[in-house]
Amino acid sequence: xxxxxxxxxxxxxxxxxxxxxxxxxxxxxxxxxxxxxxxxxxxxxxxxxxxxxxxxxxxxxxxxxxxxxxxxxxxxxxxxxxxxxxxxxxxxxxxxxxxxxxxxxxxxxxxxxxxxxxxxxx
Amino acid sequence: xxxxxxxxxxxxxxxxxxxxxxxxxxxxxxxxxxxxxxxxxxxxxxxxxxxxxxxxxxxxxxxxxxxxxxxxxxxxxxxxxxxxxxxxxxxxxxxxxxxxxxxxxxxxxxx
Numbered sequence: 001x002x003x004x005x006x007x008x009x010x011x012x013x014x015x016x017x018x019x020x021x022x023x024x025x026x027x028x029x030x031x032x033x034x035x036x037x038x039x040x041x042x043x044x045x046x047x048x049x050x051x052x053x054x055x056x057x058x059x060x061x062x063x064x065x066x067x068x069x070x071x072x073x074x075x076x077x078x079x080x081x082x083x084x085x086x087x088x089x090x091x092x093x094x095x096x097x098x099x100x101x102x103x104x105x106x107x108x109x110x111x112x113x114x115x116x117x118x119x120x121x122x
Numbered sequence: 123x124x125x126x127x128x129x130x131x132x133x134x135x136x137x138x139x140x141x142x143x144x145x146x147x148x149x150x151x152x153x154x155x156x157x158x159x160x161x162x163x164x165x166x167x168x169x170x171x172x173x174x175x176x177x178x179x180x181x182x183x184x185x186x187x188x189x190x191x192x193x194x195x196x197x198x199x200x201x202x203x204x205x206x207x208x209x210x211x212x213x214x215x216x217x218x219x220x221x222x223x224x225x226x227x228x229x230x231x232x233x
Contacts, residue, residue: 046125047160047168047211049222060221063123096167101156106215108158108173115167 002027004086004097004113012120018084022097022113023077030075032045033103038071038082040093043113050095054103089119094118126151126212126225133231134202142228144195144212150223152193156215159188159197163208170209172197201221207232 008020022036029036037052050062053071061069070083084091094117100109127145134140144151144159151157157175160168170179172188173197185200199206207225212225 007216044226046227047213047224049213052221060218062221065217071132101215101217105156106154107156108170108213109168110170110173112167112169 002099002111004099004111006095006097006116008116008118010117010119011122012118013088014088014120015086018082018087018091018095018120020095020097020116020118021079022081023079024099025078027099027109027111028075029073029078030039030079035074035097035103036080037053037098037100037109037111038094039096039098039112040091041081041096042090042093050082050084079097089120092120123150123216124222125221126214126223128210128212128228130224130226131136131229131231133233134199135233136202136203137202139198139200140171140202140230141199142197142210142230144197144213144214144225146193146195146216146223148193150193150214150216150220151190151195153230154215155190157188157190157195159186160209160213161206161208168211175182202232204232206230 016019035052038050068085073080094115096115097113099111159172162168176188
């Protein structure tokens, strides 16, 4: 059973950089069969895909966030990470890491972390 | 890229069927058979219920089914049960620029 766990600061100041890490267990980020994604959800609102990474380091990002997002992978630690710069209060959200999509298709996100609330406030 | 449009809420009595629509465009739902549906209980992470329009992951009851016609996908819950009360989100692949767009979300209430 694949499990994902987000970690990182729960409070970030406006204009600073949000940094989160996702640790994967029961599976390998190096498997090559999947991409690994970050998805967020503001309180009481819907889901937004942020971006994904492949074990090789290849990435794709939501075009609305592309200029401020960096996703990286550390295969030795079986982790992948998110950095989002110049954050605003509107980016207060629960941030999820998830497995998906599959490398061959483009379909879906099948395993999710429990999510971590990041509040942007001074 | 705008979010896919879902009804804000649907409701039904135990044992009844409810259907949630997910309306997109010819650039997302209408162009790809990569629509997925997620169930989210309060304070919990989303759970994959349907993928590739109509496929069910292992462990998901066959009461849940998916379909698509044109730019609109649908999730049907048959034989509604109390534990089905949750928020439901659709998601579609939208090509190699936008990538993924989620729906606005639908709250399912079991009366």
